[in-house]
Amino acid sequence: MTFLHPIVAKVTDRIIQKSLKSRAAYLDLMARQRDAGTNRGNLSCGNLAHAFAASGSDKPTIRAQSAMNIGIVTAFNDMLSAHQPYGRYPEQIKIFARERGATAQVAGGVPAMCDGVTQGQAGMDLSLFSRDNIAQGTAIALSHAMFEGVLHLGICDKIVPGLLIGGLRFGHLPQIFVPAGPMPSGLANKEKQRVRQLYAEGKVGRSELLEAESASYHGAGTCTFYGTANSNQMMMELMGLHVAASAFVNPGTKLRQELTRAATHRLTEIGWDGDDYRPLSRCVDEKAIVNAIIGLLATGGSTNHAIHIPAIARAAGIYVDWQDFADLSHVVPLLARVYPNGSGDVNHFHAAGGIGFVVRSLLDHGLLHGDILTVHGSMADYASEPMLVDDQLTWQSAAAITRDDSMLRPADQPFSPDGGMRLLTGNLGRAIMKTSAVTEDRWTIEAPCRIFHNQDDVLAAFQAGELDQDVVVVMRFQGPRANGMPELHKLTTPLGVLQDRGFRVALLTDGRMSGASGKVPAAIHLSPEALPDRDGVGGPLAFLQDGDWVRICAKSGSVTALVDADIWSARTAANAPPPALGMGRELFNHYRLLADDAERGGSAMLAAMELTI
Known part of the structure; x- marks a missing residue:
């Protein structure tokens, strides 16, 4: 055998x-x-x-x-x-x-x-x-x-x-x-990302950005x-x-x-x-x-x-x-x-x-x-x-020996002994973090949080210099039931810029990050999501407030609000923004109403199917 x-x-x-x-x-x-x-x-x-x-x-x-x-x-x-x-x-x-x-x-x-x-x-x-x-x-x-x-x-x-x-x-x-x-292959992805960061900082214009993107996706x-x-x-x-x-x-x-x-x-x-x-x-x-x-x-x-x-x-x-x-x-x-x-x-x-x-x-x-x-x-x-x-x-x-050990290595000489997918648990719920592109000195971030409910507000705060500090950026009401769990790709570049400026930065969200999640530590897919479910129970993320200290640690596998228990128990949940209309989103209301948590697949269809079999 x-x-x-x-x-x-x-x-x-x-x-x-x-x-x-x-x-x-x-x-x-x-x-x-x-x-x-x-x-x-x-x-x-x-x-x-x-x-x-x-x-x-x-x-x-x-x-x-x-x-x-x-x-x-x-x-x-x-x-x-x-x-x-x-x-x-x-x-x-x-x-x-x-x-x-x-x-x-x-x-x-x-x-x-x-x-x-x-x-x-x-x-x-x-x-x-x-x-x-x-x-x-x-x-x-x-x-x-x-x-x-x-x-x-x-x-x-x-x-x-x-x-x-x-x-x-x-x-x-x-x-x-x-x-x-x-x-x-077109324009190197590292070069594309460099131009994106320059654009986010206002150092190049839209024409330069579009030229780089077009050379990459060509x-x-x-x-x-x-x-x-x-x-x-x-x-x-x-x-x-x-x-x-x-x-x-x-x-x-x-x-x-x-x-x-x-x-x-x-x-x-x-x-x-x-x-x-x-x-x-x-x-x-x-x-x-x-x-x-x-x-x-x-x-x-x-x-x-x-x-x-x-x-x-x-x-x-x-x-x-x-x-x-x-x-x-x-x-x-x-x-x-x-x-x-x-x-x-x-x-x-x-x-x-x-x-x-x-x-x-x-x-x-x-x-x-x-x-x-x-x-x-x-x-x-x-x-x-x-x-x-x-x-x-x-x-x-298949080749017995890698043709490029900067790209590919055998299991007995890996880039890391760990596959880079961590489960985080704590008083905020269950989340995952992909660590394979994150340097180990950033696997633990402990900082005050700033709470947002949409990506444009994060970009505005970034451009105003409000995030030039150690910070855990919280994006909540981004789960399947809230708005269909869109990827938060817009946040990749500004958070990367903040990290390059020397700040200790992390993202915490009940939403998705890009499938190409990168160098910034991100605790994502937090479950249960902030929006209450059909029984009226919402996730702990809804109780978090601006300035609360949050600890995200891939080493210990924790995602925790560092808030006194008495203070936490006295709080009420934040109100979710109203459902967005237009772009056909209202045609998907039944999916949002029935969707289950990300850990089960974030599916309305499968949740309903299991009621009949």
């Missing part, structure tokens, strides 16, 4: 035990969906005629029900660089499917909003709940029961979690996620920093839901196209009428979820996945919490330094050995479940690199 680190084994077993009933119920539902005929074989002639009426040359094959019909769920739009390459994928996939005697149809499209476009804008209030909307859109697309397999075309922040949550409710089907890859593909989008791609690899090693191949290349062909061909091989049936419900199990967490920790990935992974797990009847993240973080070393945790981007990471090197090193050191059911083969197959030999796709073993 392959060695497995005892803490990885212990956390996995704990997750299995607390999920016994819910996981069994989920798997039973998936079995019943298949056995009950949730497929073409149960459709009437009228149903079928509607479904293949416009299928052209594929109509006879679909009509005969003699081969797999692949449902394509796409997040294509051509405004967003990451999703623009997907425009021609359905056309290509149909050709690739025919090569194996199968057919493919676009089952439906889901929205793909970009946090990079909506950061600091009103539309950002829709961001987290777009994940629920995408999951529901995926379910609607697959509800036609026309498909024996699914290819998901999505890559960015809420899109992949949403597709996966929706796909899991059709977990009797084999499903593969098809990436589109990152854009080539073509088709995902943004090249290691935020939520690229963390998604890592996660799909570590869960075995991609064709191996396909995450970070650039768009528009022959290799990228051949990986899409391979995904289509592979899907036809793992359907239920063959001897290698690999339904999504069996691929996404407790071990796969643990692998996703380990990958997040080992690569310094996005803090947003501390919300997304619990939500994905719940959709498969599995329960994880931040204690599971924290316990794994103590034993999973940091193997990668990708911007904002380092100077290079995901293209440099990929060139240094990438995900294949990470998987190889984690497996070699007993820090990854190697026995999960993947869509490709075994987990060991993901310790590889794809290449073209005489125009044919093949894989070679």
Whole structure:
């Protein structure tokens, strides 16, 4: 038996035990969906005629029900660089499917909003709940029961979690996620950040800032920093839901196209009428979820996945919490330094050995479940690199030695022995802190707080010089129920400037920070959130007042208001600002009313779903 680190084994077993009933119920539902005929074989002639009426040359094959019909769920739009390459994928996939005697149809499209476009804008209030909307859109697309397999075309922040949550409710089907890859490297991310800070200080103008941003975000593909989008791609690899090693191949290349062909061909091989049936419900199990967490920790990935992974797990009847993240973080070393945790981007990471090197090193050191059911083969197959030999796709073993030790290191020579995700608890609740980009001398901040309810007020205070001191900036009423939990990306630059000026600064919030959380210590996702829940109970953050001393400590794992207990007990909660209107936010009121805490995934849909199963 392959060695497995005892803490990885212990956390996995704990997750299995607390999920016994819910996981069994989920798997039973998936079995019943298949056995009950949730497929073409149960459709009437009228149903079928509607479904293949416009299928052209594929109509006879679909009509005969003699081969797999692949449902394509796409997040294509051509405004967003990451999703623009997907425009021609359905056309290509149909050709690739025919090569194996199968057919493919676009089952439906889901929205793909970009946090990079909506950061600091009103539309950002829709961001987290777009994940629920995408999951529901995926379910609607697959509800036609026309498909024996699914290819998901999505890559960015809420899109992949949403597709996966929706796909899991059709977990009797084999499903593969098809990436589109990152854009080539542009302006170095460190230089972009330098210009942003100069702009925040009024030392350069808008034209200089726009020029820098345009040189950084310059073509088709995902943004090249290691935020939520690229963390998604890592996660799909570590869960075995991609064709191996396909995450970070650039768009528009022959290799990228051949990986899409391979995904289509592979899907036809793992359907239920063959001897290698690999339904999504069996691929996404407790071990796969643990692998996703380990990958997040080992690569310094996005803090947003501390919300997304619990939500994905719940959709498969599995329960994880931040204690599971924290316990794994103590034993999973940091193997990668990708911007904002380092100077290079995901293209440099990929060139240094990438995900294949990470998987190889984690497996070699007993820090990854190697026995999960993947869509490709075994987990060991993901310790590889794809290449073209005489125009044919093949894989070679991942590099045994890093090609750039400033970007990527093995598990026995890591950047840090700790995965950099800390659980903080105390009289203010439960929060997480990502420490991988924060210097250790700033893991503890104790200072008076300044309380704000929106980002623009923080910027105004910064520009007025009111924050030129040691300070804990508190942003409250930013949770799922309050306003949809927007990322507080606007705060990254001014807080970074204050830290560079020598002040000891931290952020404390019940909201989200950017998926590319950086060098300023930030206690985020504080739960319970300040806004009262349906029972009228609000989080302690609502009782904090300007000038209170607050201690945030990643070393001891604490987030504490240093206020005398008698004074604290005499206080009343602050009033929340009224719900914002416009930009369609009022259409999402029901999501906010039903949403649960960040640690459970910040989902209204999953909270409501669990009332019925």
